[in-house]
Amino acid sequence: MQKPSVPKGTRDFSPEAMVRRKFIFETIEDVFQLFGYLPLETPAMENLSSLLGKYGEEGDKLLFKVLNSGNYLSDIPVRQINPENAGKLALRICEKGLRYDLTVPFARYVVQHRNDLTFPFKRYQIQPVWRADKPQKGRYREFYQCDVDIIGSNSLLNEAELIQVIDDVFTRLGMNVLIKINNRKVLSGIAEIMGLSGMFNTLTVILDKLDRIGIEGVMSELLSTGIKADAVEKLKPILKLKGSNSQKIDKLEKILYGSGTGQQGLKEVDTLFRILGNISCRSEILWDIPLARGLDYYTGTIIEVIALDDRIGSVCGGGRYDDLAGIFGMPDISGVGVSFGAERIFDVMSKLNLFPEGAVTGTKVLFVNLGAKEQNHILPLLSKIRGAGIRAEIYPDHAKLKKQMAFAHAKKIPFVALVGEDEISAGLITLRNMQTGEQKKVNLDELIGQFM
């Protein structure tokens, strides 16, 4: 028989991995709830019509499609059923697809339930998504996203709140991060004064490489795309801007004088930093003018979070969108949200050994099973220990002591309790610290006290 396996790009999460993953998810969730966000879940399958066209042509190809039940071919003209027509045929034989992200299902949810929701609507969503990407190191076909959004409010207070959420999450996780922010309207203004409004994407993709290729690199790449030298020259003073945020804003206000959008962007950056001035954040917050983020739907503030102690790149990101629900026919509703990269956070925390001890072990004490008589004596004790909220178990079989100790060792259970005839008659429990080997006799209350 073939050794069983999982589909490529997917993973089992062992108890050891799960306990750590849950630590991350629960930390994030606790913070979300502290700020008034509530959970939402949407189905794994969406109608393909809800998904197609939302992620670009490349994204459409990466959607997992679910075959219709029953005879999926019966209503389809025979001439359409051939390999040359495979692409179009797929959309006839599959009505459903697996969700590709949490953003589009959220937009679909908001539009579908618009009359039942209280706006501003604050929700978080922690669920897996699926992409038929080529699997490689750190890239999976099934992975979790943790999204938090507020929709139906234009206030920049929301951006400030999300930055607080980010700061709080990474503080609790023990990760040092840099929070970079920018505003798409500032970038639009820059494109405008360069005369490149029609080439916004080309400009931002190249700008995004500034860290790696430097100012001169950016300039020459822009020139190589056919952009005129005098346009490119206008970018130089912007990239060389120095000083405090308010100094940068003063200078940019002059540079972007001719662009209403650019001025609006600067005003938003200014307001956001003023609000943030009233909040104490542990993480550094940087206005990063070349920061663009890839997604088309961002229209205002954009946010990206970088892990400082690992070169893994972005661990969280997001921004404001003014028309996301418009894709489902409900235009002009503004929202802002960020998404935490749980898989990358897991990798960083594993590498830096940031998981607390409690997130690694399960059971606190294992009772050795010496026989039926001892077992019957132990069972009511166990109920009391569990009643006090202490994770405890008894080895189920009357196996050799050595085997039971090996079990406790393999499961990293910190304490083993032994109850033999002597202990039964004395009303005591021998408690062994598996780390130090130290043993002592205690009564039930003392044992419970040990773990409280």
Place this chain on the structure above:
Amino acid sequence: MQKPSVPKGTRDFSPEAMVRRKFIFETIEDVFQLFGYLPLETPAMENLSSLLGKYGEEGDKLLFKVLNSGNYLSDIPVRQINPENAGKLALRICEKGLRYDLTVPFARYVVQHRNDLTFPFKRYQIQPVWRADKPQKGRYREFYQCDVDIIGSNSLLNEAELIQVIDDVFTRLGMNVLIKINNRKVLSGIAEIMGLSGMFNTLTVILDKLDRIGIEGVMSELLSTGIKADAVEKLKPILKLKGSNSQKIDKLEKILYGSGTGQQGLKEVDTLFRILGNISCRSEILWDIPLARGLDYYTGTIIEVIALDDRIGSVCGGGRYDDLAGIFGMPDISGVGVSFGAERIFDVMSKLNLFPEGAVTGTKVLFVNLGAKEQNHILPLLSKIRGAGIRAEIYPDHAKLKKQMAFAHAKKIPFVALVGEDEISAGLITLRNMQTGEQKKVNLDELIGQFM
């Protein structure tokens, strides 16, 4: 534009529903962990080869199949691509399927990772499953299962532990239940002495109707399948058995004298009740001799839990299986597990109004937003309130007071905090109880104290 929707048989879970669902899942999870079970997650998609043939012919039809990426038709001979061949073709164009339950993926996991696991292996798994069933009231195409299993131990202590888990879960949820147990070996013994070993399934399906159709109904249905009258007569005294469990065992021991399997089953029932005698359970535990449960793979103890205050039927069930991992080539490893029906539990608890208040509300206090100055004063206060672990938020926009109060009301936020010029200069906060309308002025410490 068409109103967006979800695929039939699937559901969005609104924040209101999610908060309640999480209460159920977290309660169940807490109990699992208290007994030493640790979480496991497997991928949503499994190789179809792992799923096919595991759920019977009907089950195979209910598997959601995922279309292969790229040109799924390119390697397939043209003559095979036609509607008459749709069934076989589906298995060529789809290599993956969505998981149908958590049991088969668990067996696959155990066999695949057998060398890394410590046995007995205790795990729980709470994940959605998908079935292409005809949707109807209470039956969905996507729903959650909550499974808990221990594999690699024959001890009946495991069965007793799972019964404790069940009792503990339903006690915490506030649901009154009856825990019915039986043993497949006892049923096999009954079939054997009736001369019906080859008709085990027919017998158990009819036995299962005893509650509804009574002893005479069972007898006549058995006769109608062609079973001889003298065989059917042998069943009568068994169904009429009365008395305590030990009295029933004494009588059945004589009736099943000729069946080794039957005797073994009785011994197991006896041992299990002896162990349970050492444990105090809140729920009634009943030995229900006609209880069979449908699934083929159970070989020993079977367990079914009935909600007493609602006629919804079984809310939890399971049993011992001696060869589940055998389907993946690892025979003779015994396990036992139960599955909690989260969807039904949700329905019962909603109907009986069993959710505690805390499981319904999110934010504890909303700060009204009267303007930029007040907002700046409030933000540091908010940080301190959240720092104390209290869920709090500020309305993001400077909207009319009426609108902000309506927001608090719609979101069932119990307290609203008002900070205007007077409060700022006095260093106080006006706190309004939304239920009673009562207002009082408090300082920050008093406000925090209110929620601790």
